[in-house]
Amino acid sequence: MDLNVEIISRETIQPSSPTPSHLKIYKLSLFDQLAPPVYAPIILFYSPTDENDSSKRSNHLKKSLSKTLTKFYPFAGRVKDGFSIECNDRGAIFIEALVGCDMPTVLKQPEIDQLQQLLPEVSSDQTLLAVQVNYFGCGGIAVSVCIRHVIGDASAAAHFVKTWAAIACGENINIDDAILDCTSLFPPQNFFGFSKNISKNHDLLLNVAMKRFLFDGSKIAALRSKIGKIGPSLDHATRVEAVSALIWSAVIAIATERDKTMPMHVAATAANLRKRLNPPLPQQSIGNIYQVTMANWLMGKTTNYNDLAEKIHESIKKMNNEYIRKLHEGGGYLNIMRNAAEGLVLRICLSC
Known part of the structure; x- marks a missing residue:
């Protein structure tokens, strides 16, 4: 309309x-x-x-x-x-x-x-x-x-x-720590020779279908109760983890129908790193301070909400200070991104 x-x-x-x-x-x-x-x-x-x-x-x-x-x-x-x-x-x-x-x-x-x-x-x-x-x-x-x-x-x-x-509303706000220089934590890189693949991947990621789902609070509470405790720590799934497991289960079912040869399915979650670093960064810090986590599911396995929620939960939980800093040592994360970008472009070219 x-x-x-x-x-x-x-x-x-x-x-x-x-x-x-x-x-x-x-x-x-x-x-x-x-x-x-x-x-x-x-x-x-x-x-x-x-x-x-x-x-x-x-x-x-x-x-x-x-x-x-x-x-x-x-x-x-x-x-x-x-x-x-x-x-x-x-x-x-x-x-x-x-x-x-x-x-x-x-x-x-x-x-x-x-x-x-x-x-x-x-x-x-x-x-x-x-x-x-x-x-x-x-x-x-x-x-x-x-x-x-x-x-x-x-x-x-x-x-x-x-x-x-x-x-x-007339409040006196003091946020002097909102503008931080994060280049010491996540040093910028020269993407010469790599920018074309980054651009291609951005175009691919932006060519998506958007859907709007409305979940009632009581239904989410019932879903969390159905999932129960997850992982070795026996934590309860968060609302995000519970809803993500529900959606992921449906996506896996659709993917299985379309391609029975697909070996693995991946669920990506953006995790805010501000409170995960030591010392933590102010929550109001500008810039991009998040890390995409990956939860893998082997196709062919029987899916249930508890297992899927556990996979998502563990992928987020591992994003602690030690893991983040080790991941970015010596440009390690950039190498991962470069390999992923080249691999994605290759797979797409092979499937055309």
Whole structure:
């Protein structure tokens, strides 16, 4: 369904205070370099309020965003090269739009193509942050935030939005430790001769089908109870592990029907490394500080939720400080990525 979104304004919001000269360059870590060339989208829906002055709300959002950009100053910069962000205060894109339907119509059964109409369009890959404020006829609004993956993962994006919301509510926020140099932990690499394979894999990974699943809280609780305790430590599966096991089981069943010769199936999970390192990093740290874990399942084995949840649980649990640091010693992780990229391209070429 076409939401009849009409753009009514487009401008650039700059930080309320200029970035000091000694902070003009933000260095990219290895994980930042490997981040897919996409924007991470967030859409927040707000019910109608007694405040009907859209101009007043607009100015308040702009001012609070400007203050937030001072604290997250790399977000207002531009991509300089494969190793750094230039924190030049060029600002974030701020778009306002009118939506030709009521918000309940969208929320009743949101579809991916509908939600995408509420996201800002960005013409330059160098722009790191774009916001679109959508005004519905019922008085509700949807604030869409798109952050370029090279500057932050899901955790970083969430903390940026939380900080913006807190500043908009008048709170005095101190997040001086949000901007960290992670290049000593995950040194950047020169991808000359390797970038083509990385690009091919990004294209392959982005050519996916997106589905939306809604799980009731009581159903998830029942699923966790059915799975029971898992692994040698007899931990209970988390909600994420339980739902992942359910979906993985269905995917394995489909894959088995399509290709009975497939030897193995892999489930990948992105694990936030901030609290797994020693010493831990601040949770509000920007950048990409996550590691993709792999859980393997030999095809032909009978699947059950308990075993699959255990595989996922163990793949995440092994991501501790010792394992992470050893994995990245001497460029070891890059070698793994290089071999995986070359192997993936080879397998795809052979199957064409």
